[in-house]
Amino acid sequence: MTSTTAFFLRREDLIHLLEELSGTVEVVAPVLVWDEAAFATWRGEALALDDKNPLASPVEFFLPKKEVLFRYVQYSGRYTFSEDPPKARLIFGMRACDLRALKVIDGIFGADLSDLPYASKRRSTIIVALNCTSPGEGCFCRSMGSGPVAEEGYDLLLTDLGRGYLVEAGSPAGVYILRAHHRHFEEADPEDIKEKGRLLALAEEKMIKRGPFPNxxxxxxxxxxxxxxxxxxxxxxxxxxxxxxxxxxxxxxxxxxxxxxxxxxxxxxxxxxxxxxxxxxxxxxxxxxxxxxxxxxxxxxxxxxxxxxxxxxxxxxxxxxxxxxxxxxxxxxxxxx
Structure with missing residues (x-):
C-alpha cells in the first residue's frame, strides 16, 4: 500500500476482513438479536448496520451491567485473590455519540486514581467507528457537539458510501490493521472523500431542526x-x-x-x-x-x-x-x- 490518508473497502470485503480479525481478537459488532440491532460477539452473522443505533450502547463492554472485580478464596484464615485478564477485543460500528460518551467516562474513571478494571478494558480494545449518515429521529448529537461525524477516539473510521466504505486510520493500531490486511483495501478516490462530506452534511441537516442546545x-x-x-x-x-x-x-x-x-x-x-x-x-x-x-x-x-x-x-x-x-x-x- 502506498502512503495515503484514506482507503476504500468494498462492501463485500468487509465480512472477509472481520473474519480475519476474529481469528486474533474477539470482534463485537451490531447484529440482529430478536429482530433488534444489538452489539454482540460476532460469529459470522449478517451485520445490522442499516438499523438505528442499538439501544444498548457498546460502552457497556467497558462498564458492564455486572462484572467480577476479583475472586477470593479463604484458606487457614488467609485470603488469596485472583482476577480475570481482559479480553483482546475489537468493537466494530461504534457511532460518534458513543465515542464522546467513552471520552466522558475516561474523564471519570481514568482521572486521578484510575479504575483498573475499566482501564484494562480500554487498553485491550480496538475501536472501529462508523460515521452516522442516517441519524434517528430522536438524535440530537449535533446540538451536543458529539456527532454525527466522529472526530477522535477511534482506531479506524468507516463511512458508508453505498458501494463500499471510506476507511481512515486514527491511531497506530488502525494503521497496523490497514497494513496487515492490505489486500482488502485500495486507495480512496478523491470523489469518495467528496461523497463522504456530502453524506455527512445531509446527516447534519436532518438534525438542524432540533436547534442549538441551551448554554x-x-x-x-x-x-x-x-x-x-x-x-x-x-x-x-x-x-x-x-x-x-x-x-x-x-x-x-x-x-x-x-x-x-x-x-x-x-x-x-x-x-x-x-x-x-x-x-x-x-x-x-x-x-x-x-x-x-x-x-x-x-x-x-x-x-x-x-x-x-x-x-x-x-x-x-x-x-x-x-x-x-x-x-x-x-x-x-x-x-x-
Missing part, C-alpha cells in the same frame, strides 16, 4: 425553574433512562459467597428509589421528581465540572426507552423558550 446558564435556569413535582408524576422511576445511557455510570458493589466467592460491580441508577436510601431507612431523595432533578444536575452540572464535557451526548436513547414518554430534549426546549 450552561440556561440549563441551570431550566433546572431551577422546572416543575419537578409534575415531572415526577410522569416519571415511572423504572431507571430505564440510566441503563441505556452511555454516560450513566452509577454502580453498587457486593460480595457474593462466604468464605470463598467474588466481588461484583453492578450497574445502578440514581432514578431508583433505593439508590440513595440509607441504612436507617431515611432517603434524602424520596420522590421521583427529586431523583429526576438530580439526574439532570449530574449530567449538566456535576459531570461538566469534573470532565469539561456534558454528561449527555444526544444519542436519544433515554427518550426511546422512557415508558412515561418524557422527551429529554423537549424538557430544555420548553423550559428555555
Amino acid at each position: 450552561p446558564e440556561k440549563i441551570r435556569e431550566a433546572i431551577d425553574g422546572a416543575d419537578w413535582e409534575e415531572a415526577g408524576r410522569r416519571c415511572l422511576a423504572c431507571g430505564g433512562c440510566s441503563f441505556v445511557c452511555p454516560v450513566c455510570h452509577c454502580f453498587s458493589v457486593l460480595d457474593q459467597g462466604v468464605p470463598d466467592g467474588e466481588r461484583l460491580r453492578c450497574r445502578d441508577s440514581c432514578i431508583l428509589s433505593g439508590f440513595s436510601r440509607m441504612t436507617s431507612g431515611a432517603n434524602p431523595r424520596p420522590d421521583p421528581g427529586e431523583r429526576l432533578r438530580h439526574w439532570y444536575l449530574d449530567k449538566f452540572l456535576y459531570i461538566p465540572e469534573k470532565t469539561g464535557l456534558f454528561g449527555c451526548v444526544g444519542c436519544g436513547r433515554c427518550s426511546r426507552v422512557c415508558l412515561g414518554e418524557a422527551d429529554r430534549w423537549s424538557f430544555f426546549k420548553e423550559a428555555t423558550e
Whole structure:
C-alpha cells in the first residue's frame, strides 16, 4: 500500500476482513438479536448496520451491567485473590455519540486514581467507528457537539458510501490493521472523500431542526425553574433512562459467597428509589421528581465540572426507552423558550 490518508473497502470485503480479525481478537459488532440491532460477539452473522443505533450502547463492554472485580478464596484464615485478564477485543460500528460518551467516562474513571478494571478494558480494545449518515429521529448529537461525524477516539473510521466504505486510520493500531490486511483495501478516490462530506452534511441537516442546545446558564435556569413535582408524576422511576445511557455510570458493589466467592460491580441508577436510601431507612431523595432533578444536575452540572464535557451526548436513547414518554430534549426546549 502506498502512503495515503484514506482507503476504500468494498462492501463485500468487509465480512472477509472481520473474519480475519476474529481469528486474533474477539470482534463485537451490531447484529440482529430478536429482530433488534444489538452489539454482540460476532460469529459470522449478517451485520445490522442499516438499523438505528442499538439501544444498548457498546460502552457497556467497558462498564458492564455486572462484572467480577476479583475472586477470593479463604484458606487457614488467609485470603488469596485472583482476577480475570481482559479480553483482546475489537468493537466494530461504534457511532460518534458513543465515542464522546467513552471520552466522558475516561474523564471519570481514568482521572486521578484510575479504575483498573475499566482501564484494562480500554487498553485491550480496538475501536472501529462508523460515521452516522442516517441519524434517528430522536438524535440530537449535533446540538451536543458529539456527532454525527466522529472526530477522535477511534482506531479506524468507516463511512458508508453505498458501494463500499471510506476507511481512515486514527491511531497506530488502525494503521497496523490497514497494513496487515492490505489486500482488502485500495486507495480512496478523491470523489469518495467528496461523497463522504456530502453524506455527512445531509446527516447534519436532518438534525438542524432540533436547534442549538441551551448554554450552561440556561440549563441551570431550566433546572431551577422546572416543575419537578409534575415531572415526577410522569416519571415511572423504572431507571430505564440510566441503563441505556452511555454516560450513566452509577454502580453498587457486593460480595457474593462466604468464605470463598467474588466481588461484583453492578450497574445502578440514581432514578431508583433505593439508590440513595440509607441504612436507617431515611432517603434524602424520596420522590421521583427529586431523583429526576438530580439526574439532570449530574449530567449538566456535576459531570461538566469534573470532565469539561456534558454528561449527555444526544444519542436519544433515554427518550426511546422512557415508558412515561418524557422527551429529554423537549424538557430544555420548553423550559428555555
